[in-house]
Amino acid sequence: MRFRLCIIMYLLWIISACNQDIHICEEPTDVKLTIGFYHQIDSIQYRDTSLSIAYVQTLHHPPVWLIDSSVEHSISLPLNQLADSSGFIIQPDSVADADTILIYYTRQQKLLSPGCGFVTFFMIDTLRYTTHHIDSASIVNKSVINIHEEHIRLFY
Amino acid sequence: MKNIFVCFISLLIIQSGRAQQKTDSAIVAKDTSMAARPAQHDSVIVLAHDLRLGIDLSRIAMPFLQPGRRDAEVSADMQIIPNWYGVVELGYHQMQINKPDLFQYQSHGYFYRIGVDKNILPPGQNNHRHDIAYFGFRLGHAVLQQTVSSYHITDTVWGNVDGSIPRQTIQGLWLEFVAGLKIQIATYVDLGWSVRGRTLLNHPEQKTNVPPYVIPGFGKGSSRQAFDFNYSLFFRIPIFNSHYTLHHPASQHHTGNP
Numbered sequence: 001m002r003f004r005l006c007i008i009m010y011l012l013w014i015i016s017a018c019n020q021d022i023h024i025c026e027e028p029t030d031v032k033l034t035i036g037f038y039h040q041i042d043s044i045q046y047r048d049t050s051l052s053i054a055y056v057q058t059l060h061h062p063p064v065w066l067i068d069s070s071v072e073h074s075i076s077l078p079l080n081q082l083a084d085s086s087g088f089i090i091q092p093d094s095v096a097d098a099d100t101i102l103i104y105y106t107r108q109q110k111l112l113s114p115g116c117g118f119v120t121f122f123m124i125d126t127l128r129y130t131t132h133h134i135d136s137a138s139i140v141n142k143s144v145i146n147i148h149e150e151h152i153r154l155f156y
Numbered sequence: 157m158k159n160i161f162v163c164f165i166s167l168l169i170i171q172s173g174r175a176q177q178k179t180d181s182a183i184v185a186k187d188t189s190m191a192a193r194p195a196q197h198d199s200v201i202v203l204a205h206d207l208r209l210g211i212d213l214s215r216i217a218m219p220f221l222q223p224g225r226r227d228a229e230v231s232a233d234m235q236i237i238p239n240w241y242g243v244v245e246l247g248y249h250q251m252q253i254n255k256p257d258l259f260q261y262q263s264h265g266y267f268y269r270i271g272v273d274k275n276i277l278p279p280g281q282n283n284h285r286h287d288i289a290y291f292g293f294r295l296g297h298a299v300l301q302q303t304v305s306s307y308h309i310t311d312t313v314w315g316n317v318d319g320s321i322p323r324q325t326i327q328g329l330w331l332e333f334v335a336g337l338k339i340q341i342a343t344y345v346d347l348g349w350s351v352r353g354r355t356l357l358n359h360p361e362q363k364t365n366v367p368p369y370v371i372p373g374f375g376k377g378s379s380r381q382a383f384d385f386n387y388s389l390f391f392r393i394p395i396f397n398s399h400y401t402l403h404h405p406a407s408q409h410h411t412g413n414p
Contacts, residue, residue: 058313078314080314109321110365114261117258118307118309
């Protein structure tokens with residue numbers, strides 16, 4: 001009797017495991033460009049730093065304010081899924097001029113899972129920026145598929 | 157639903173018991189007959205080459221487990237040489253996911269598997285038995301066509317994204333290990349079950365931005381391994397019989413005391 005009960009419970013478990021629930025999203029769906037702030041010591045050495053930010057806004061009309069009065073080591077910004085480039089204005093505290101950064105990339109929509117639906121993944125092509133306060137910038141990770149990895153470094 | 161399931165499990169367990177009983181009686185009969193007859197070097201058996209056609213009954217439950225999904229699977233096997241069976245399995249799969257706020261997905265495809273099974277039950281006298289307990293291997297191949305008629309991505313900063321993805325054709329190739337039981341329940345009618353483990357040999361998800369939800373005949377498209385359980389009804393069609401010679405090693409003669 002116990003053996004038959006074990007068989008029934010085992011098969012019930014198998015069948016319940018087969019029932020893929022398409023209504024639950026278990027994967028992270030946030031895909032954003034992560035920018036880290038660094039201080040250049042010399043041509044080789046650098047250290048991470050925090051930037052006192054007055055605001056960060058999108059470079060389109062009407063602009064959208066993304067960050068307001070914050071001190072951050074890094075920021076995560078959403079890329080434009082309807083175009084192959086995104087522009088942002090970064091205004092540090094206590095300075096007059098803001099810097100503009102332009103990111104050019106290719107996009108691909110991908111089905112994350114039946115429960116989560118589609119997301120857009122980006123592959124960074126080039127980076128342009130003004131140098132009012134930014135010394136230099138580099139792309140450290142071209143593939144933008146989540147929010148956890150650092151993609152661009154700005155050196156001040 | 158509960159009664160049907162209990163009946164299904166009971167049939168499964170009864171089959172296992174019947175197979176063991178027939179094995180025991182066959183061994184006893186064989187032992188008795190061997191004691192009465194003198195040792196033989198060769199024996200000729202009649203090998204039945206019946207065509208066994210099967211339909212997977214477990215696929216009938218698929219729409220209840222996964223709404224929007226339809227599957228069908230049939231099989232054909234025949235004994236080639238004693239205890240070795242050649243097997244061909246064919247099937248069809250259809251899937252539809254409708255989530256108006258996210259996406260609408262449709263897919264359909266076909267698959268086939270070819271392989272061999274090895275019967276591990278000892279043969280009965282005159283080879284009248286048709287029950288088999290077996291393990292085997294399959295090579296599976298599937299072709300799937302999928303379409304995303306619409307998808308929607310919410311973006312409060314730059315604007316929402318709406319689009320569609322045209323039809324894509326994807327292929328899957330996998331290796332499969334099978335173990336199971338087929339028991340005669342009536343004249344020319346068998347019932348059987350099998351458990352299967354599969355591993356993908358190619359990477360279909362790399363050639364598309366829409367990983368297949370299900371690879372027909374394999375399972376979940378996002379996994380490289382899959383496990384499955386089948387419960388099938390078989391119909392045996394006698395085709396022809398052949399005579400097969402079994403070669404037995406010569407028996408040793410024991411001499412008296414040295």
